[in-house]
Amino acid sequence: MTAALGAPAHRYYLFGLTIDSDIGLPELVQGDPDRKADVRVSKGPIDFGRDLEEGVHAVDDGMMLVVPDVARFFVSGGSTILVDAEAEVPAENVRVFLLGSAFGLLLHQRGILPLHANAVVIDGHAYVFMAESGGGKSTLAAWFQDQGYALLTDDVAAIGRNDAGNPVVFPGVMRLRLWRDALEASGRDTVDFRRSFKGETTYEKYDVPVSETAKADRAYALGGIYILNRGDSFRIQAIHGVDAVHALFEHSYRGGFVYDVGAEREHFSECVRIAKSIMIHEVFFTGRLEALADEALSVIGHLSDKDD
Template sequence: MIHCALPAAHRSRLDPRQDHFDYRVFGLKVRSEIRLSALIPTPIDSADVEIRLGAVPKHQSVEPLGLYVDTDGPILNIANVGRFLIANGNEIIVEPHAQASARNVELYLLGSAFGAILHHRHLLPLHANAIEINGRAIAFMGHSGAGKSTLAAWFADHGYRILSDDVCVVDFDSAGIAYARAGIPRLRLWKDALKVRGISETGLTRSFDGQDKFDMPIIGSGSHDPVRLDAIYLLGKNIGATDQLMIEQVSGMAAVEAISVNTYRGSFVPLIGDRIRHIKDCLKLTQLVKVCKFNRQWDHRHFERDVRLFLSSEFP
């Protein structure tokens, strides 16, 4: 493994002020040489994960894109962004592409690279958000575009605590209780979703270069304490206009499959995780929390009605 320093000009572009920055995210204490704008600086005594700038060994032949395992460990290679070496589940070595923006490097660092760290540490990251209601957490799970962030934004507007957006990390304590860990304190919303909420994108950070998706900080999300997870709702589409709320219980292997399919960066598990443990964790989660399918209208006209019907049905 190579831990060499990058040239001063390259380092200063990403880290202009100090040697390291301390954070907490997904229940992990993080010490980073790269300033991470999406996270809130938090003093830590020691780090579970260290992020360093350095050279990442290149594949001997044609270097593949995505995640692959080399002799130095798992390496995530993203075109025009950079290469990330995942070392021993407690270190990420980052070699940014010469022309990569700090925004794009951070996006993949806190996204796919951290997904690899989470799987390496045998945690269960879901493609879901998590919201605290009455002291317990519920999660909305689904693929990109299913409306997870838009739902989270509605709950944030109405005074609910948002534990995580897009990635919800689930952990189990010694008593077998499932908990949702606090994630990145921001929402990612498309421009049309901002417009519906009467918010201008002016002053907001673009999530990725060239995309009309923007980051909104989550106000009041400073607590890093995990919250007991009570229910998971798989977002689905309700065909046809109806005033009836469509919530269907999902159980057995269908529930296990739903958790497995919606595992964040689940394709990493065969490479760096434990497939048997992953399936066991998916099964355990379905035995500990309620899993349902929440079918709703996928347009902004019915959004408010559907969410209020959901709350009156599930939390009367």
């Protein structure tokens, strides 16, 4: 299936896991050289399943993620990812899917709950902001970074447990993806940043590196979860019980993978545990970029209210 593995070229830390990788992943923080690796990322070729169509497929003892014209990713045992990239595909395009869907599949295999969310460290706790694609997660996270708050993760928030059994959020990918209008509204210039997907002229998202002072490099206790929505006026409201569990399930990153790996029961149980122990709120933003600062400050005021 694979060639013999030599010494890895890189050591990273991602989602609470130590990663040995043959592929450079500049979006990640460096890993501890003295720790045993949890995951190995290797380059192909993969000599089976070449007739598989786009999507995820159960193959042998793992799962094959097929991204046409980019790469195939074989994810096995929650511990290995083999990458077979198409010839001449830019490395950053391969990383889009490796650090996204492929690692999402691996997290589901390991039983770590990945949410489609950003997380920011505020007052020593991790606050998670969930939304659908284009829902403003990264725009809000960029505002937090510009105010001096540490970014814990972009796009995928991996929720695990500490030694006491309490939920924590692990550090994730250390970059933000902003649409052109949000990038420019933040005072940044598109000429200073590269497109998230090279060669795709209609996909006007740009990668914004996180400054060294704004990076969080350890897990933080989960302080609260906010679901970002659009509304005619700004407001925040709590959700409870079945609605809270449903929201977590619906905002699970690549939620369909839960069924692909057969982890429905464990995934649902973890969503219930979190909904019982952590306050979950819906936040209705107006979507007007000129109102973002005032609305974000209202969120900070809300999460800082210990009596809420």
